[in-house]
Amino acid sequence: MSTLTVSPSPHIHSKDSTRSLMLDVVIALIPAVICSFVFYGWREILLMAVSVCSCVVLEWAITKYMLGKSSTIGDLSAVVTGILLALNLPYSTPVWVVFIGAVVAIAVAKMTFGGLGQNIWNPALVGRVFLLVSFPGYMTTWGAPQGVVDAVSGPTPLGAIQEGLAQGASVSEIMATRGYDYSQILFANLGGSAGEVCALALLAGFVYLCVRKVIKPWITLSIFATVALTSLVFWGINPERFTDPAFNLLTGGLVLGACFMATDYVTSPMSVWGGVVFGVGIGFLTMMIRYFGSYPEGVSFAILIMNSLVPLINMAFKQKKFGRK
């Protein structure tokens, strides 16, 4: 001991860092990544690699050469964005399209706003929606699977329903023609983007994040509850026109969106009740888009719309202060 350090309290710190939290998210996504590999094979891994590398390199290059700041890629948030973007795309997406998605996610949706913590919308979702609008062909085509397991090819269940309804068929007819049953969806056997195929793998990751206290479950649970309730009401009114709650909970990007996209720290409210309002909004908008919109899937749009409202929700739903009314 030669000199003593003097600084204000507290003198100790929890083990949490931005990097450790992001690493937990990456770990939570591993089951879904493995599943997507099992169903879609090496091409899925290629997409994942291109997406992650593009995101990381873009963030590094922008901070270093455009912003003149020290690199922030060590916080691993770009890795998370990369994995989420890849999980949001059909496995047959061309590599250059994935790269464009990464550019939009990182350069436009994240770094333009000032980097991690400043962005209004979830970067991976902005990337995905940009691709969906710009390249609808690639984004809704589901080529023959090349994975270890024999997966079904063709449109996603939600796409099939919308297509069928447009042709005048009833929900039960479409379900019967397609041969859908719920165990298939739970264990991933229906077409969709990589992250849509296995609800169980995603839910395992969600439970891990809750147990590790990285996220709180309220946003996700209120999305699920709202989707279930809304679809219960509509399905109860007309089961031939509207799909049932179980189908809506398990198909499309709902589980991925509710567990991993809506819970993004930066773009979700901070308080418990703010989170519940946010989740209810996402669930309701999702169902409105699915039932009445022109896109078969509405989770991405619902989350982005609610992202925009987060500053207002944060102001309206504050934690009660100690000893104050």
Place this chain on the structure above:
Amino acid sequence: MSKRTFSIGGVHPHDNKISRECALEQLPLAPKVYIQLSQHIGAPAKPVVAVGDKVKVGQPIAEPGGFVSAFIHSSVSGTVKAIGPVKDLAGNSQMCVEIEVEGDEWADGIDTTPTLVTEIPADNKAIIEKIRLGGVVGLGGATFPTHVKLSPPPGSTCERVIINGCECEPYLTSDFRTLLEKGEQVVVGAAILRQVMGNVPCTIAIEENKPEAIAHIREVIARLGYQGIEVMSMKMRYPQGGEKQLIDAVMRRQVGSGALPISVGAVVQNVATALAVYEAVQKNKPVVDNSVTVTGECFPRQANLIVRVGTPLKYIIDYLGGVPADAVKVISGGPMMGRAVANLDAPTLKGTSALLFLTEKQTKRAPASACIRCGKCADACPMGLEPFLLNRLAKASDMEALENNAVQDCIECGCCLYSCPANIPLLDNIRIAKGQVLGAIRARAAAAQAKK
């Protein structure tokens, strides 16, 4: 067994009570002590001795400088060598009485035998006067003069006395050892306090990581046969020992912003204060010593020492083998709210509870990165504030918004900075802003007073 805790925020740092098995031991007398005249909240005491005077242990050497002030006693016997400025642990000059130790002769009337006196005097006024004369102050850290706390303003009534035995700061074990080894005295002290406040019920709150203390105090209460004193086992959570948090946990009542605990009918005293009350009232022994935990993973000789007030920190540390080579920080108090020591020659005060040694790895702050709006600071804040927002407002010096967002309610517990994954120095910035806002509030009140 109830597991009570406060309702908002809080964190769970590892409790690291590595010195819990170290029994209280008496530190040998230092050759010289430096007794600070301001060891309490309120006006500094005024010296009543002169250079060259011979003093005995427990003899008053300074009297209160106002209503909110306290007596200071000599902690040793010897000769007053100087009365003048001495540097405190932060390096600031403080008026001190320097006494050269000669023998260990106690002032007349002080009962230094270990005999337990359980009979409590009936006259409450006399008890409070004894507490005042004994220089008893809140030894849990705030060092608020105890006799003032026991004389609530007219119109307010006390409904419960809470003895704070939470010791929720990591590493600290002096209250734990006191409960185990001087449990009888603490319980008598608690009985005195509840009698003074009008025979109200008394709760001794102890966190569940100290099961031996909980069991022992329950046994002592039963053995001594006191009515109206209960032990409450608390869930482990920091900052449970914060006065407002503890009242919330025990009584389910929240003290309002800027209000005193008595406004919800509570009086809170620390375990060490209850012991000091016992000693002052039953043994005529003023506050001349207190227990100090000396600890840290890098510190080989853990100890819970009974230290005379005014002993130089360096003397304590050298007695236990000196500052370890890998320690970079010496903290007076716990790691969450304690103060980093800049000057090891500084003397201990009545409220000194611990000396903690931390290595660079344990205490080095990682560089701050961008706020990721995770809300962990708001979740952790036991006052329900939004540290991320206060931090931003503090940087912008927006005093009005800071006050509207209750920066003045901050108790500086450190939970926000502790839990921030981006290592943003939230409390550093908030603390400065809080001082400015409190200053503005006081100035406003003074101006309003002047107009009347």
